[in-house]
Structures are given as C-alpha cells and as structure tokens.
Amino acid sequence: MNSRKNFSEENIKSRPQRNKTRPRTKTTPTYQDLISGIVITVDRGRFTVALEAHDYQNTFAIKARALGRKGVVVGDRVGLTGVNLERPTDLARIVEIYQRKNVLRKSADDSESTEKILVTNASQIGIVVSIANPEPQLRFIDRALMAALDADATPILIITKTDLADPTWLIDLYKSFEIKILTLNKNSPLDELGQLLLDKTTVLIGSSGVGKSSLVNRLVTNAHRSTGEVSELTGKGKHTSTSAYALSYAPNSWIIDTPGLRSFGLAHLPIETALASMQDLNNLATSCPKACSHENPDCAIVKESLTDESVKNRLESLQRIITSIKSTY
Numbered sequence: 324m325n326s327r328k329n330f331s332e333e334n335i336k337s338r339p340q341r342n343k344t345r346p347r348t349k350t351t352p353t354y355q356d357l358i359s360g361i362v363i364t365v366d367r368g369r370f371t372v373a374l375e376a377h378d379y380q381n382t383f384a385i386k387a388r389a390l391g392r393k394g395v396v397v398g399d400r401v402g403l404t405g406v407n408l409e410r411p412t413d414l415a416r417i418v419e420i421y422q423r424k425n426v427l428r429k430s431a432d433d434s435e436s437t438e439k440i441l442v443t444n445a446s447q448i449g450i451v452v453s454i455a456n457p458e459p460q461l462r463f464i465d466r467a468l469m470a471a472l473d474a475d476a477t478p479i480l481i482i483t484k485t486d487l488a489d490p491t492w493l494i495d496l497y498k499s500f501e502i503k504i505l506t507l508n509k510n511s512p513l514d515e516l517g518q519l520l521l522d523k524t525t526v527l528i529g530s531s532g533v534g535k536s537s538l539v540n541r542l543v544t545n546a547h548r549s550t551g552e553v554s555e556l557t558g559k560g561k562h563t564s565t566s567a568y569a570l571s572y573a574p575n576s577w578i579i580d581t582p583g584l585r586s587f588g589l590a591h592l593p594i595e596t597a598l599a600s601m602q603d604l605n606n607l608a609t610s611c612p613k614a615c616s617h618e619n620p621d622c623a624i625v626k627e628s629l630t631d632e633s634v635k636n637r638l639e640s641l642q643r644i645i646t647s648i649k650s651t652y
Contacts, residue, residue: 354418354419357418358376358402358403358406359400359401360400361375361379361399361400361577362398362399362401362569363568364567364568364569365395365566365567366566368385368386369385370384370386370395371383372401373571374403374406379571381411382407382411383412383414384416385414385417387404387416390419394440396440396442396443396567397442397569398445398579399423399444400421402417402418403417423444425444425475426442427440427441427442427443427470427471428470428473429441429584442567442579445474445526446476446524446525447476447526448479449525449527450471450478450481451483451528451529451538452480452483452533454482454484454485454488454489454490456484457532459482461496463529463530463584463587464480468502469596469600470592472596473596476526479505479525480497481507482494482504483507483508483534483538484508485507497640499601500600500640503519507538513538513542520542520573520578521576524577524579525578525579526579526581527579527581529583530584533583535580535583539570543572566582567582597641597644598617600644601641604634604638607624607627608624611623611624617642624638
C-alpha cells in the first residue's frame, strides 16, 4: 500500500525564485503617538534630539528611510518613533520633519547658487564680530543682515572685544539700520543680551575667533563649548566649533552656536532684498527709473539724499551692501 499522500495542485505552495524580490507594499506606513523633539546637533548622520514632552531629555536618532533625501538640520522640530526613555542611547527614528518657520541659508560663494541650510526655526540671528583681533569684516556683516532678512529673523549686531578698540565707528555705520547693537567685552554684564534671548531661538554666526563660543559659555554655564585663539600668521580665528549645536538658555529659549564661517555666499538672494531692509528707501525707490542701480543722478533715492542727511547715510549703507552682494566675500 502506497503510504504517500495525494496532493492536489491547490495544496502546493510555490516558493519565490531566488532572483525575485518580495512584492513591495503600496501602503504608506502611518505613525501615531509620535514623540516631538528639537534637533540640537548633527554628527555624521546621527542626530541628538531634545524631547519636548520629557523636559527636553536628549535621545539619539537616525533618519527613517521614508524621508528620502529630505535633510534634517539643527533647529528642526521632528516627530520620532522608537524612543526608549530608559535607554536613551538606543537609536530612535525621525519619521517626520514638522513645517519650518524659516531657514537661515547661504551658498558656497557668489558664483554657486546651490544653497546650504545652516539652521532652521531661528527667531533671531546674532551677528557676532570683534572690533579687533580679528578686525570686523564689513562684507560679512552686510551679508549676514541680508540673510537674516531673507530668513524673516530679527538681526542683532553683537560687537565683542571692545576692551581692545573703540567700536564707535562700527556702530555709526550700522545705526541707520535701526537694529539692536550690543557692545561687549569679557567683563561686560550680559543682562541686556540675556533679556533679548528669552522666549526666542537665537543663532550666533560669525567668523572664527570673534568669541561666539566664549559668549555661549558665559550664558550657559554647562555649555563647555571649545574656544580658540587668533592665528598670529593670518590674523584669522582658528576653527573650534565643528558643528552647530543648540543649547537651552531658559524655558522656551535656545542658543545655537555655529562653526566659524569663512565665506557667506548670497547667490540665492536678489539685490532687491537689500533695498527691502530699509523701508523708507524702499518707498522712495518706487519713483526710481527701471533697473535703477541706486547710484546714478536719476535715482529718486540719490536725489532725496542731496537734501536729507539721514537718507544720505542710509543710501551709503545700501550702496555698500549692493556692492558687497555682487562681490565675493
């Protein structure tokens, strides 16, 4: 008697061939009960995220493949899954990037239109320059002001090392912009700056050696940001911070320290952005000739500057910025 069982074709289960892959599902995964957080630093594809609902406890995360090429940068608010509060070193996954309020961006140089996002969701941009050692670069200040305008963030000009030289001439150059200007040295009280930081996210940008990290260390006692000196050979600061890092200053108040910037390309910005930073001149410009360079005698702003000293001063600032944007910093 044949002990073998009879199988019908319906009972036979086919195996996938070796060269065939599993059919891909068309169902997009849905995530519920995501934990929200703020990206405070990025290091080679790994992200440190401060969890909003857990007293900003830090956790480490990677980006989910579903996000594709979407970049995650410091300042982003994100949604995470797989968070293990008992073991924060376990990698969570960033599965959602919430809508950004703004971005601070720059291009590599003025001939390269590819933009790089430095940080996101900054409500203020602290432009840090030293009055000496190294000396202030006006082109950098001008460009940073335009970048702040482009990001719809409030600029603050922070002049450091005022014990080494008189900053009056620099203050006079930028007071026509009606922006907040602070002058500091290593012994200055930081009360006024501290008040400006409350309930804001403030990113500090500037060249190496101007004192950004030193300032952060004074404001946030446990920051422990590395600081460096200025090279005697080049007169430029040596890089200390290697990546942007967000630190909690007070409840709902963040300071983002950034690496020293050697260049600040604005190829992505139109010249009109410079004019938009000065509302009174922008209003006068409506009577300018088409494609006005704001330098020729027919310019409505130039005409007004002949009889109005304040307009003259602001026009000089505008012309300097336009020249700065056109040239390479």
